Amino acid sequence: MQQFNTNYPSVEDLRKKAKSRMPRFAFEYLDGGCNEDVSLTRNTEDIRKVQLEPRYLQNYGTSTTKTKILGMEFDAPFGIAPVGLQGLMWPNSPAILAKASHKHNIPFILSTVTTMNIEKACELTKGNAWFQLYNPADDSIRDNIIERADAAECPVLVLLCDVPTFGFRPRDFKNGLALPPKMTMSNILQILGKPTWAYNTLKYGQPTFENLKPYTPEGLNLKQLGAFMDRTFSGRLNEEKIKPIRDKWKGKLVLKGVASEKDTQDAIKMGFDGIILSNHGGRQLDAAQSTIATLQNIAQKYGDQIEIMIDSGLRSGPDIARTMASGAKFTFMGRSFMYGVGALGNKGGDHTISMLKTQFKQVMDQLCCERVEDLPKHLTQ
Numbered sequence: 001m002q003q004f005n006t007n008y009p010s011v012e013d014l015r016k017k018a019k020s021r022m023p024r025f026a027f028e029y030l031d032g033g034c035n036e037d038v039s040l041t042r043n044t045e046d047i048r049k050v051q052l053e054p055r056y057l058q059n060y061g062t063s064t065t066k067t068k069i070l071g072m073e074f075d076a077p078f079g080i081a082p083v084g085l086q087g088l089m090w091p092n093s094p095a096i097l098a099k100a101s102h103k104h105n106i107p108f109i110l111s112t113v114t115t116m117n118i119e120k121a122c123e124l125t126k127g128n129a130w131f132q133l134y135n136p137a138d139d140s141i142r143d144n145i146i147e148r149a150d151a152a153e154c155p156v157l158v159l160l161c162d163v164p165t166f167g168f169r170p171r172d173f174k175n176g177l178a179l180p181p182k183m184t185m186s187n188i189l190q191i192l193g194k195p196t197w198a199y200n201t202l203k204y205g206q207p208t209f210e211n212l213k214p215y216t217p218e219g220l221n222l223k224q225l226g227a228f229m230d231r232t233f234s235g236r237l238n239e240e241k242i243k244p245i246r247d248k249w250k251g252k253l254v255l256k257g258v259a260s261e262k263d264t265q266d267a268i269k270m271g272f273d274g275i276i277l278s279n280h281g282g283r284q285l286d287a288a289q290s291t292i293a294t295l296q297n298i299a300q301k302y303g304d305q306i307e308i309m310i311d312s313g314l315r316s317g318p319d320i321a322r323t324m325a326s327g328a329k330f331t332f333m334g335r336s337f338m339y340g341v342g343a344l345g346n347k348g349g350d351h352t353i354s355m356l357k358t359q360f361k362q363v364m365d366q367l368c369c370e371r372v373e374d375l376p377k378h379l380t381q
Helices: 011-021 024-031 039-049 094-106 118-124 139-151 170-175 185-192 195-202 210-215 223-232 239-248 260-270 291-302 318-327 336-369 372-378
Strands: 067-069 072-074 076-082 106-109 129-132 154-161 252-258 274-277 307-310 330-333
Touching: 011 024, 011 336, 024 170, 024 185, 024 336, 039 318, 076 094, 076 106, 076 336, 094 106, 094 118, 094 336, 106 118, 118 129, 118 139, 118 185, 139 210, 139 239, 139 330, 154 239, 170 330, 210 223, 252 260, 260 274, 260 291, 274 291, 291 307, 291 318, 318 330, 318 336, 318 372, 330 336, 336 372
Parallel strands: 076 330, 106 129, 129 154, 154 252, 252 274, 274 307, 307 330
Antiparallel strands: 067 072
């Protein structure tokens, strides 16, 4: 049995606690989607429409949550999704989560635009951090980042394809966290009201884009930094831009943000090892189809041609089981782990992973399902 703080037995409990400890602008940056949050809400609602069927009278032994993906074995079928600006939401959070992922043998994906660099992530995970590349407009920066990931022995490069433009996020506009960012008097007053967050920010330093320091001119203010980011990262991918990355990167290559059958077909044709079906956690397109609906169509047609993973909307062990039964080979969560760190600080990563492992194992046992790969047999028709 995994050990976790029983005062917070669900992601929603962690969310409530995190909200009480984080400045409002930081919590809303984490918690919100785009426009009216329709896509954000639909993701979880549609996952929870999936029903599973137990088989009580079969000859059932002991279930295991161990799972293989991209030739690697992990202790559970879920990992930590890439999240930008993690240190803004909770100081030192990427390091907390990287350490916890290594302890529990689950994958940790580092974002290009988070607040810890590739080298530190791979050090803390003993070379088992995946890296999500937000494709730079400058080819020399792109090549250098890829070389750094290779030198750090990162096993998987994840290309992000679902940010051709920044999502319309009303809370971030109000809070000054759109590009270019700004610190308002309201934000300063919020910080003063959250002393633990403020103390830890002083302890670990103001969050910066650590991966991008080698390429960022010194002395930029927030407005200038926003303009630099806008120029440096186009966010757009196509076959012409992907080919030099595929040629240069010798490890496993994954495309994140796939939301259509056509993009799945193209990913297979371009030689990707895997895809992560995602709508960016409901942060980019409020009219998007839910990720579970996308999965149910694509897994049936292409599951034997490419490794299919999923993120966006998962909040519990049963949610993981529902998506695995629907055809996913692996799952990722972002907000859930950030809620955990926001709620419990240094203990948040370990707690959240342990809690989700316990929840997922209970579902496996209740279904009388011995192996993760057998979950599709329990999907009700």
